[in-house]
Amino acid sequence: MVRSDTLLGALAVIAGLALLWASYFIPTSGFVTTLSAQFFPRVLAGVMAILGLLLLARPRSNTLKNSLAPLATARFAGFVLATALYLITFPHTDFRLGTALFLLAGIMLMGARKPLELVLVPVLGALGMWIVFRFGFTILLPVWI
């Protein structure tokens, strides 16, 4: 039975080795009387790999299936996808439009079904948030008009 610690440990070992490899590409300055810019990444890479090996040697946590299975549901995947789309398109989309669409998708994926809720939350949420940031904090959010 594979445990979460086993995967975490394996990831840590791989990340440690990757960091060690990446540290060789860090340029060093002309300073010779101090530690190089590669020193800390290498120390951290070593510690990360050792901690990973410790987890691999003595895995204690839940089974991997229990930890990750809930992530495979269609509803959760839909919510993550909607969030990812919203955040990736954030700088290119009108904040009010993008936010209204995301809120609509988000509350539906979270289980909202009442028609009034599906209309009011996206419209008032997007406009309210834009007004607070634009006029309250005078922060310019991306808008088309």
Next chain:
Amino acid sequence: MDLSQFAQAALILASPSVWLWLIVGTALGMVFGAAPGLTATAGIAIATPLTFGFDFASSMALLLGLYCSGYFAGSIPAILINMPGAPGNAATSLDGHALARRGKADLALCLAVIGSAMGGFLSILVLAFAAPTLSSFALRFTSVEYAVFGMFGLTCIAAISRGSLVSGLLGAVLGMVLGLVGIDPVGGMERLTFGNFSLLTGIALLPALIAFFAITEVFAQAMAGQHGQELPRQEQAAPLAVFGLVLRRWWLVLKSGAIGIGIGLLPGTGPTIASWIAYGEAARGDPKVGSKDGSESGVLASEVANNAVTGAALVPLLTLGIPGDTVTAILIGAFLIQGIEVGPLFIATHGQLFMQILILLALANLAILVVGLGTRRWLPLLLRIPQRILVPLIVVFCAAGAFSVNNMSFDVLMILVLGFGGFVLMRLGMPMAPVVLGLVLGPIVERNLRDALTVHQMDWSVFVTRPISLAILCITLLVIGVTYWRSRSRSRPAT
């Protein structure tokens, strides 16, 4: 303390404009501190140019009100929605939000308000009575001491690991690795940016905080969906009873206040380290701190230390002209607007103005108590919003908040990448708090360690030959030893 100067300075209490600007400053600080992506520093930077037409007392009333309440207010979203408004309130979210999940958000908010005010008052006492002595002591701190001090901060990992210490340590290392990204602070070399121009400035702390605390929480709620944990009906807390609770923890308050003051005195440190170290100390004394149920002590320690920094950071500014943090650096501008130069002669030549600052700081902390306790009843109403609506709204708030930090779309992408990555790691058993601690302390330890070795020609013995450094190293080893011994004795079965 010159009582005649104090009496003259107290005349500002008769000025309605001072009271007005103090209340405006406190209210603005609450908004700037609580809004993700905005901080007290941003609020003061915006407000400082507005003080051109003000007299000294009104100017300081506005800015010090904003300063003190801004440091406190980040605890409001930390407690209610697990999204610290500022890095200094990150430790508060661990136990504060756990208490909110048990229907005790009002209690956590009361503790944050009272703790913040107490921390502020303690630091005023230090500013009033020991400023010159302490600032000359703080000046003896060099990169050697800062480096070992950063290492001492890392001893908090054991306290905030929640379960597996190995996973907690791994989290801290991951945070430190994230802190490596960008321009190397000593040699100016590009590190781990993989050719990405946006990574040259490193991973900004506020978007990282939003990702590791708020976005991971959002995904956890989304995973639970309709069957997720709706927060229970929130209980009302009686402020007087909370005062009693705080007074019974007087030793924790004094200890956390001393930590906040000590760290506030050191230029370039700030409330984030102070609150984590105080939280770590609280956890060593109370096993409930950091548990799933949350503990009053965790909130109290973090908030007392966070606001104890405010008065202490003014000590090097007013006695030496050296700003202790970014806010006090901006305050130099406010002094210059008034035609006043701060430095070693400030208290001697402007004793009355110094007294005014003390009085205004005390009033600002009083205002936190009044405004904070007065408005707290309405704040938990936010938790009555159904999760199906609140969760997507938090995502929007996170995105807008991350974008506001530097007006960079890259920061919005960062919260997605770090948030989702953090959530998966959290599911695998890695706690998020050590990651944030590593991200804060890693760059401090690295920069100062390398600076120290540069100055001392790679002589590592400098860390044990300088008395302050040696003392901090001994305390660090003692804390590690005591923590290990306690964990061993706790895990040993009772006979």
